[in-house]
Amino acid sequence: MGHLLDKVRENEPLIHNITNKVVTNFTANGLYAVGAAPVMANAIEEVEEMASIAGAVILNIGTLTTEQVEAMVLAGKSANKNGTPVVLDPVGAGATSMRTKAAHRIIEEVELSLIRGNSGEIAALSGVETEVKGVDGISELAKEELAKQAFNQWKVPIVITGPEDVVWDGKEGISIFNGHPLLTKVTGAGCLLSSVIGAFLAVEKNVLQAAESALSFYGVAAERAAKKTSLPGSFQIEFLNSLYDTTSEIVEENKRVSPFTEA
Ligand code: ATP
Ligand code: TZP
Numbered sequence: 001m002g003h004l005l006d007k008v009r010e011n012e013p014l015i016h017n018i019t020n021k022v023v024t025n026f027t028a029n030g031l032y033a034v035g036a037a038p039v040m041a042n043a044i045e046e047v048e049e050m051a052s053i054a055g056a057v058i059l060n061i062g063t064l065t066t067e068q069v070e071a072m073v074l075a076g077k078s079a080n081k082n083g084t085p086v087v088l089d090p091v092g093a094g095a096t097s098m099r100t101k102a103a104h105r106i107i108e109e110v111e112l113s114l115i116r117g118n119s120g121e122i123a124a125l126s127g128v129e130t131e132v133k134g135v136d137g138i139s140e141l142a143k144e145e146l147a148k149q150a151f152n153q154w155k156v157p158i159v160i161t162g163p164e165d166v167v168w169d170g171k172e173g174i175s176i177f178n179g180h181p182l183l184t185k186v187t188g189a190g191c192l193l194s195s196v197i198g199a200f201l202a203v204e205k206n207v208l209q210a211a212e213s214a215l216s217f218y219g220v221a222a223e224r225a226a227k228k229t230s231l232p233g234s235f236q237i238e239f240l241n242s243l244y245d246t247t248s249e250i251v252e253e254n255k256r257v258s259p260f261t262e263a
């Protein structure tokens with residue numbers, strides 16, 4: 001089997017994003033750079049139709065409105081009818097009760113392929129004591145343990161990101177150690193990542209494989225971009241360039257991943 005990055009670039013899957021106002025443009029440009037085809041569609045009147053032709057649907061609650069929650073549920077259910085993967089990015093869950101409630105409703109009403117958040121967001125969704133500062137979360141529990149706890153509660157594969165990333169599918173887990181601190185200085189680094197994971201899920205139904213490939217690719221691309229600049233503004237541009245010119249061979253040479261299990 002070829003590398004999933006090559007499969008994304010060959011297939012150019014349509015990725016339907018219902019996302020926040022802060023990161024919309026960056027997410028679209030990032031998906032183009034990776035080789036996918038982004039579309040942003042939010043209206044209640046059209047989301048079911050758009051989701052029905054997409055390769056993956058991304059639900060991101062970063063700048064939520066009441067109407068947007070309805071649209072997300074409709075889009076998610078439409079994707080479910082076609083077996084299309086759906087990713088939830090619970091931005092700022094735990095920071096306000098509206099966000100936590102919306103995330104819970106989506107998890108309950110939509111069959112999700114994966115939830116991707118920072119430690120604070122995943123802890124808040126799972127009822128683990130935590131502190132959330134705006135959209136940036138802090139949680140003390142080890143990511144591996146937190147991912148397992150969240151999976152056990154929701155029965156949905158979990159990705160938790162930060163300096164180290166983890167993915168847990170209920171049976172197997174992988175830690176990914178690539179990435180760069182400059183990613184924390186660019187808004188939307190997490191949101192774009194959720195959409196990129198969606199692009200990989202569009203070409204690979206095995207969630208563990210798709211997430212591992214997307215996360216290692218993304219982290220290696222960031223490391224290469226950081227070799228070109230140490231400034232956040234330039235890094236944003238260099239990162240987009242790197243998402244475009246990082247090859248599957250470069251990812252394989254530079255990825256740092258390690259599996260973990262139930263014990
Ligand atoms: P937060 O709001 O906590 O920043 P987020 O939604 O932006 O969360 P991150 O956890 O920042 O998501 O993850 C986005 C990307 O940034 C991931 O690829 C992750 O590996 C990377 N990343 C985050 N922090 C660091 C860090 N300190 N060092 C290296 N990579 C990092
Ligand atoms: N405020 C609401 S959504 C958003 C901010 C700053 C973007 C969050 O993006 P990310 O990818 O979680 O850093």
Ligand code: MG
Pocket residue numbers: 183184189190
């Ligand atoms: Mg971040």
Ligand code: MG
Pocket residue numbers: 091092118135190191
């Ligand atoms: Mg985020």
